[in-house]
Amino acid sequence: MSRLVVVSNRIAIPDGSKSAGGLAVGIMDALKNTSGLWFGWNGEISEISGEEEDDLSLVEEDGITYASVPLNQNDYDLYYCQFSNAVLWPALHYRIDLVDFQREAWEGYCRVNDLLARRLQPLIKPDDILWIHDYHLLPFAAALRKLGVKNRIGFFLHIPFPTPEIFNAVPTHNELLEMMSHFDLLGFQTEGDRQAFLDNLGELTTLQPSDTCLHQAFGNTFQTGVYPISIAPDSIRKMAEGPLPPKMAAMERELREAKNIISCERLDYTKGLPERFLAFEALLEKFPQHRGKVRYSQIAPTSRGDVQAYQDLRHQLETEVGRINGKYGSLNQTPLFYLNQHFQRSLLMKLFRLTDVGLVTPLRDGMNLVAKEYVAAQDPQDPGVLVLSQFAGAANELTAALIVNPYDRDDVAAALDKALTMPLEERRERYNDMMEVLRKNDITHWGESYLQDLLAISPHDVAHNAVA
Structure with a gap:
């Protein structure tokens, strides 16, 4: 069985002080069943700046390996506070009036995604499947592909995806859409969100028509699907x-x-x-x-x-x-x-x-x-x-x-x-x-249905050769 590697902006290593909720409930069983790895930011701000990098923290708990890194203050401000939460969060929730775009923040957002991909790469095994979560990590698959990672990489967006009239207002919307096309499977909460994503793509590039959820754009082949998250x-x-x-x-x-x-x-x-x-x-x-x-x-x-x-x-x-x-x-x-x-x-x-x-x-x-x-x-x-x-x-x-x-x-x-x-x-x-x-449609069904579809996709090198 392939190992599951989950990547999210923030991970919380369990300490028994509180019960898991939200995303954790949805993926915990799947991680346990595959002796999986959960990777992300640990919520800490490091004093290291510049080209230096903090040590990766590895903790094993109940069959799951938690791998985490801190961020320095500058990266936290640009990647998390400014671009993720002052550009993407309001834009994806249809609040363009609250968007505060700064080119420096965009560069910081991409830099942190590249940094996280670089820190994760040595931990990835050839048969791993990767499941990336939410708007903080839209460029993550593209960053991994630049490093030569050929594993299956899925993505799930927990928040809405807006129509072109809204998303076009984000100055880097075209770069974001091209980056997202590097994922093998893009999951959305509703059919409206999935269709809005495809409508955005269709305004920028030729989107090959398909009767299924298989698409080609920017030279990449990927699938889309609807997976409404739920509860236990x-x-x-x-x-x-x-x-x-x-x-x-x-x-x-x-x-x-x-x-x-x-x-x-x-x-x-x-x-x-x-x-x-x-x-x-x-x-x-x-x-x-x-x-x-x-x-x-x-x-x-x-x-x-x-x-x-x-x-x-x-x-x-x-x-x-x-x-x-x-x-x-x-x-x-x-x-x-x-x-x-x-x-x-x-x-x-x-x-x-x-x-x-x-x-x-x-x-x-x-x-x-x-x-x-x-x-x-x-x-x-x-x-x-x-x-x-x-x-x-x-x-x-x-x-x-x-x-x-x-x-x-x-x-x-x-x-x-x-x-x-x-x-x-x-x-x-x-x-x-x-x-x-x-x-x-409980939380177990949500996770299983998504991962079943991701596992059915050929690894990136095989799929790429087939298309070529």
Whole structure:
């Protein structure tokens, strides 16, 4: 069996202090089954600069080898802060107004991808298959090919891919697209994202038409596919069912006194938090019967707090919370709670189970696993209702949710009213429909389906010779 080598921007070597989530859950089993290697940045900033390089750190844990390197301050600033998060993140989420392109940052982005490829190359065995993750590493296959690596190299994009009208605004979009064509298999969350990528390619080069997902562009042959990432629903259910901590038992009694809406995501302008607060205000304004009887808790831990756009967002939210609570609160009731702090995942699942409505309304999201986790955490006999943005990838699968346009506060307010008053029979029916989807396409199926398609591709040298 071929060994799996996973590459992601950041890796966290397990220390037993917290449970794995997100990407880690999706690939951990596959890595264990092949005695695999996980490579990436360890999150540390090195004091070394210039041409010097830090030692590679290798740690083995539970059958997996973790290989990591630090970055120096300059590379971290240019590659991570500036190009990845001030150019690609806003552009790929359709926020061109927030893009801050600097040529130096682009050069730093490419340099770090070359550096990481150079550090990984000696660890690669001839039969390894490589699986690269997310927008930080779009040039990674091209960097490896320059070094002569001929292994199968797959890529999965966890966030959206924009249409040409948006992506063309990135000054180096043509170079990025050519670099991406060096991957053997490009995986996307939705068919819309996959098609947007192909539309971008078609505007720059002749894209050979195909009835399958096999394509030729820039002299490269590659495949594309749709692989919506998911969760482990049984694991989520077990966390949600577990006994409540003592402090939370008291919270449960308090929560039972009102209908409860909950949202949880990191503080980010793509999540539509200001629009969500205004929609909640519209609920209280247009449906006065809920005043004093509903409580909305927004959990949003700080993300990228050194970026001005995120600082501005936090200030905006704090202002809105004070205004809405001042307008609709009372001495014994606060309608809107805004918690700018991190909660343990196991505790969040218990909170999800106790609440009546999960409000997940990003302005644009690749998938949004919180929506899936909320559903999986529910009590099957008395489930809550999911209100979900049409612009989250999860909306393509969780069609039994109440699907809304997050830009239309009245639409979201009406959906919240429907959710808060929905009969038990309808809630159960919607929950069962969504759970059937989650069980059919769980996180294990996601990983297996992608890797099966990647393994079916001939190694690069064989495929290249066949095309030639």
